[in-house]
Amino acid sequence: MDAPLPQVRPAAELSAHVHADDHTPVVIVGAGACGLTAALALHRLGVACVVLERDAFAAGSTALSSGFIPAPCTQAQEAQGIQDSVAAFAADIQAKAHGQAAPHLVQAYAQHIGPAMDALATHHGLPWQVLDNFLYPGHSAHRMHAVPEKTGAGLMSRLQAAADAAGVVVLTQAQVTELWADGVQRLHGVGFVRPDGQTERIRCDLVLLACNGFGGATAMVQDLLPEMAEATYAGHVGNDGSAIAWGQQLGARLADLGAYQGHGSWAVPQGALISWALIMEGGVQINAQGQRFHDETQGYSEAAVQVLAQPGRVAWNVFDGALLNFVQEFPDFVAAQNAGAVQHSADAAELAQLIGCPLEVLQATLNAVKPGTDTATGRTFKRALQAPFHAVKVTGALFHTQGGLDIDAQARVLRGDGTPLPNLLAAGGAARGVSGQAVWGYLSGNGLLSAVAGGHIAAHTAQQLLKDSPP
Numbered sequence: 260m261d262a263p264l265p266q267v268r269p270a271a272e273l274s275a276h277v278h279a280d281d282h283t284p285v286v287i288v289g290a291g292a293c294g295l296t297a298a299l300a301l302h303r304l305g306v307a308c309v310v311l312e313r314d315a316f317a318a319g320s321t322a323l324s325s326g327f328i329p330a331p332c333t334q335a336q337e338a339q340g341i342q343d344s345v346a347a348f349a350a351d352i353q354a355k356a357h358g359q360a361a362p363h364l365v366q367a368y369a370q371h372i373g374p375a376m377d378a379l380a381t382h383h384g385l386p387w388q389v390l391d392n393f394l395y396p397g398h399s400a401h402r403m404h405a406v407p408e409k410t411g412a413g414l415m416s417r418l419q420a421a422a423d424a425a426g427v428v429v430l431t432q433a434q435v436t437e438l439w440a441d442g443v444q445r446l447h448g449v450g451f452v453r454p455d456g457q458t459e460r461i462r463c464d465l466v467l468l469a470c471n472g473f474g475g476a477t478a479m480v481q482d483l484l485p486e487m488a489e490a491t492y493a494g495h496v497g498n499d500g501s502a503i504a505w506g507q508q509l510g511a512r513l514a515d516l517g518a519y520q521g522h523g524s525w526a527v528p529q530g531a532l533i534s535w536a537l538i539m540e541g542g543v544q545i546n547a548q549g550q551r552f553h554d555e556t557q558g559y560s561e562a563a564v565q566v567l568a569q570p571g572r573v574a575w576n577v578f579d580g581a582l583l584n585f586v587q588e589f590p591d592f593v594a595a596q597n598a599g600a601v602q603h604s605a606d607a608a609e610l611a612q613l614i615g616c617p618l619e620v621l622q623a624t625l626n627a628v629k630p631g632t633d634t635a636t637g638r639t640f641k642r643a644l645q646a647p648f649h650a651v652k653v654t655g656a657l658f659h660t661q662g663g664l665d666i667d668a669q670a671r672v673l674r675g676d677g678t679p680l681p682n683l684l685a686a687g688g689a690a691r692g693v694s695g696q697a698v699w700g701y702l703s704g705n706g707l708l709s710a711v712a713g714g715h716i717a718a719h720t721a722q723q724l725l726k727d728s729p730p
Contacts, residue, residue: 263436263452265501267508270447273439277448277460283309283428285721286449286463288435289497291319293687293710294469295418296375298427299383300718306725309461310427311451313434313497317419318412320471320495320659320688321707325534325591326411327390327403328711329704330372334380335387335404343400345369352693355397355558355702359695361514367668368693368712375715376404383421393536395703396558403704410590433459435501438466444509444674445681464682464725467717468672469710471688472660473500474519480657483516486564486698489572493525493532493656502689506664509683512675514691518661520701523555523562524576525656531595533576533651535559535703537586541641542578543628544653547571549616550624554638560694560701563655575614576651577625579644595651604648613650659706661692670717682728684720686713 285301287294290312301308312319330336331343349369353360379385390409391401406413422429430451436458437450448462473479474494481488503513523544524533538544538555544562546552546569553565566574578586583601586592595601604610607625611618627633629643664672664685671679672690687710694700 263434265436265504267438267440267505270439270441273448273460273462277462279462281460282462283307284464284725285467286311286461287467287469288449289319289468289470290317290429291469291471291687291710292321292414292418292707293714294467295422296379296711296714297467297469297686297718299421299425300378300715301721302425302427303378303382304718304722306722308427310429311433311435311449312429312431315431317429317431318415319497321710322412322415323493323495324411324658324707325532326409326414326707327405327704328372328376328707329398329402330376330404331369331400331402332373333376333387333404335376335389336402339389339391341389341391341401343402345373347399348402351397351399352702352705356693356695356700359700360693361691363668364666364691365693367716368708371716372708372712375711378715379421383425385417385421393539395535395539396556397702408590435470438505440509443681446683465721466683467721468502468505468664468683468685468689469687469714470502471495471498472663473503474498474657474659476500484519484657487519487521487657490521490563490567491525491654491656493522494659498659498688502664502685506672509680510674511680512665512673512677514662514665515694515696516662517696518692518694518700519698520658520661520694520706521560521563521698522656522658523559523566524653526595526600526651527573527654529595529598529600531598531600532591533595533600533653534586534589534592536589537576537578537582537592540582540585541644542576542582543644544574545577545614545621545624546574547614547616549611549614549620551636554636556638558699558701558703561699563657564698565655566653567655573652573654576653577610577644578649580647581645583649600651602650604650606646607648610648610650659688661694661701661705663688664690666690669720670713671720682724684717686710686717
């Protein structure tokens with residue numbers, strides 16, 4: 260059966276479908292990191308909400324990610340003696356986006372992500388630790404935060420536990436298909452489909468769309484991101500473009516639709532993410548001809564396009580024993596290794612046989628990996644790789660989109676003329692992000708930055724809107 264199409268229905272007809280007492284101040288669509296962060300913030304602010312989640316349990320794109328969140332000036336950074344600033348983080352975001360990221364969102368997210376992370380730690384017990392043994396591409400300070408599990412699934416488990424402890428109402432298996440709006444685009448309720456096919460409806464005073472982007476909408480990807488039309492989609496199927504569809508029906512403005520997070524290190528055929536920390540610490544990508552083909556340290560997002568341009572649309576992550584020991588600190592890598600993703604070669608000849616490339620070409624490639632700057636790609640190496648070698652066959656994948664509903668610094672969805680819709684907010688992947696207008700603008704962690712900072716901001720905006728315009 261085809262999925263129901265997202266639609267906006269006339270609010271005047273809502274009373275015929277739902278009792279006036281079936282009401283909550285705020286409805287949050289989506290129970291990923293964005294939705295749960297917002298719900299927890301609303302709980303602290305004393306505002307009741309209901310979170311509607313399409314799946315049987317809260318997971319979404321967050322659970323599929325590494326779960327690492329960049330943030331400056333946090334309690335965790337201070338505890339580890341790390342110096343950072345909001346200004347430095349904002350500058351890093353904008354530098355990666357070549358100055359094309361929305362300035363108001365860059366400033367808002369850089370400013371609010373630290374307080375959001377500290378609030379989750381102080382009030383809800385999330386034990387952040389800063390990864391301080393390597394720098395992700397584009398970051399000038401160690402600011403990548405993780406929970407002890409160092410996985411997106413671990414992060415979601417802790418957010419869900421925090422929501423349960425706070426008494427946040429999360430309705431699972433509740434796929435939102437309807438927004439009910441009046442003539443001035445004020446929302447009065449939502450409708451959601453239950454597993455038995457029945458549609459239930461609830462009145463509300465404000466809606467937050469935290470339902471991510473359109474990476475799972477094949478037609479939209481083909482139209483807006485043609486270079487990824489044939490790429491493996493490694494994101495969540497719930498990223499079906501519903502937020503954009505509702506926004507268009509309400510006259511909302513869209514922005515940065517060409518931006519997305521790709522990843523150039525998706526293990527095949529295992530279908531597992533291989534941490535880019537492996538590459539940043541000295542690993543290289545080699546194609547089926549035995550050659551390196553780009554400066555891998557520019558970023559894992561744009562690497563997806565580079566890898567897909569190679570013969571067979573694949574490459575090999577090549578590394579040595581020291582790097583294998585390092586990357587085994589990451590549970591996601593260990594899981595991929597246990598699934599058979601990592602293959603081993605005693606020397607260059609065995610590695611050439613594994614890749615299927617000429618030995619002399621591969622040997623020349625490996626010989627060029629030495630202390631100094633490689634003239635062909637511009638990458639600087641600290642050391643050479645030492646046999647035995649290890650390798651993972653990878654392809655480029657699409658993870659999630661970074662464009663969507665245009666929002667202001669308070670997460671209010673904007674109309675075509677730039678004025679905000681009365682009571683519709685959007686954050687995370689449902690809204691435009693801070694990655695500019697193309698794949699190369701994605702700074703490591705931008706997705707969860709937008710989710711957590713955006714959810715935190717949206718909750719405070721919701722409280723203020725409800726105070727200013729009581730139901």
